[in-house]
Amino acid sequence: MWRHIASNAVSFLLVGLFLAGGVILWGKGQYTAEGPLAEPICLQVERGSNIRDVSQDLEEQGAVSSAAIFRIGADYTDKAGQLKAGSFLVQPGTSMEGIVDVVTKGGASTCGTEVVYRIGVNRISVQVRELDPGTGRFVERAQFTPAEDEVPALYEDTKAKGDTRFRIALAEGVTSWQIVEGLKAVEVLDGEIAGVPAEGTLAPDSYEVRPGDSREELLAQMADAQDVLVAAAWESRDPGIPIETPEDLVILASIIEKETGVAEERGQVASVFVNRLNQGMRLQTDPTVIYGITQGEGVLGRGLRRSELRRETPWNTYVIPALPPTPIANPGRASLLAAAQPEETDYIFFVADGTGGHAFAETLDAHNQNVARWRQIEAERGSEAAGNASTGGN
Template identity: 60%
Template sequence: MWRNIASNGLTMLILAFAGIAGLIAWGQNRFIAPGPLAEAICVRVAPGSSMAALSEDLETRGAVTNGWIFRVGADYTERSSKLKAGSFLIPEQASMDEIVTAVTRGGASTCGTEIVYRIGVAKAEIQIREMDPTTGRFSADTKFVPGEGEVPKEYTDLVSQSDTRFRVSTAPGATSWQIVDSLKKADFLSGEISEIPPEGLLAPDSYEIRAGADRAALLAKMQDAQEKRLADAWERRADDLPYDTAEEALIMASIIEKETGVPDERSLVASVFINRLRQGMKLQTDPTVIYGVTKGEGILGRGLRRSELREKTPYNTYVIDGLPPTPIANPGRDAIEAAVNPGESDFVFFVADGTGGHAFAKTLSEHNANVQKWRKLEADRAAEPAEPAAQ
């Protein structure tokens, strides 16, 4: 009798263990299997939130089939305590495991509403933008210039939220003075800026920050990024460049940046300046002269005067030989690459062609013909009747 009881008990125990093992295997499969989402969504995790609260939100929104399995899976993989605050893009059919990874790995938020401070060459503008998770595209319906006009209530409300994400985006070609001046006007930043960083050493990029971030610390981050970019590019430089240091390459990159905004032209523009240096020609580039006039403090807003083109200054490349003493702006990664690995050409001249790009020439006669075409185009445009004002 006791033997039968023991045998039956052992059988039941084996069956129980088998059932538990089956349940675990079933849960593991559900955890890594494709999820039920038909289209991508954006999930916001508030500061201080828990994996339990998140699982309920995900189950309600149809992102997971079982919130309990989601929580157990996060616990089992030891990620429950690593939940990060932010807004995270969850793609369609994302598994529970992939969702846990998205909300615990850290780094920049990948969707949602954010405040972007765009520092450009001509102006600085704050944008409030929202990403459509189904397309991955941002739309910015609210825009304003700090210090000009009324501040939108939407901005004021977002700034007061502790988890609002901010992004400072600096455009290639902006000067260090322009970037510093713009950062001083950003009311979501803190701290003083004791001095303007050296020209050219602030990496144009998009930097995600939190409200109250220190201005000087952000500038230091920009400078570290640019120094690394320059050092990496200089290590991969072409042979026989007509300059000997990375600092000189940065000066060249800044000139390239200011001369063209067309990505495909950068290597050609670089080749023109390289050829001029090799042949002992003067660089003769307007942006350097303009920098000598403005010192990088804003835009000139007018054409260069004849007296400015003739005056001997360290930045007047119509008068001096070689490169100016410093960069004239903060060049982007592509301009730096063009400066250290220029294209191969016989061109020594270029002029605007009216399309946003340039016409290149090997000889002065070819160049003069291109200049005449450009001047005719300018004259034709000036003669065109103005568009009637909208009523």
């Protein structure tokens, strides 16, 4: 009898182990399988949350089939204690294992609300925007100019949230002084700025920051980024261009940056200046004259006077026979590449064409015709600055 009882006990134990093993395998399969989420969601993980809070939220939003399996899986992989606060984009079909990785891996939010401080050539603006998980696009919630507009309550509320992302966006063609003044106005940053970095040494780009980040350290990051861009452009340069140093390449790129806002024109504008340098002609470009007046501290805000075109400054390319001694702005990657690899043309003149772009010419006669057309356009628009719009040797 005892032998029979023992045999039954062993059988029950084996069945129990088999069932337990089956349950574990089933649970593991559920944990790693494609999830039930049909549409992307932005998962908010508040500060102080735990894995139980997150698992219940995910189950309620239909992102996981079982909150319990999600918790067990996170505990089993020793990731439950690595939960990060933030806003995280969860894509359709993401497994529980994948979601655990998303909320424990980094800490940088991948969706939700973002405050962008835009430092532009003409103004500094602040934008509050939110990523729409369904489209993957940001939707603007508020926008204002600090120096002119009342600060919206939404901005203050958003700034106070722990999962808000902050970004500094520099426009191509801003000066170093404008960048420094812009960073001083970004209230989430800390620290003083010892001085204005050399013109042309900061990379126009978008930089993610955190409240309390150092302004000086951010400037150093911008300088490191520009060093990389300049080195890459210099390495890829056309050996035939009349540019002898990386510093001169940045100077030329800064002039290109200030002369056109049309991306497709950069190579042609670069070709005009390269052709002029090769022929020993003055560059005769208005932005260099303006820089000689403002030293990069703000915008001129009016047209150039004829006396200013004749006034001798180190940057006035109507007077000096070559490149100015320093850049006149901080050029971006595209302008650096245009300076390094200009298009091959015979153009030596260009003038505004009324569309936002320019009309290019190989001869003075053709250029004069383009200038006449531009003056007619300006006259029709009733502009008082018709005589100051020509660039490139009028």
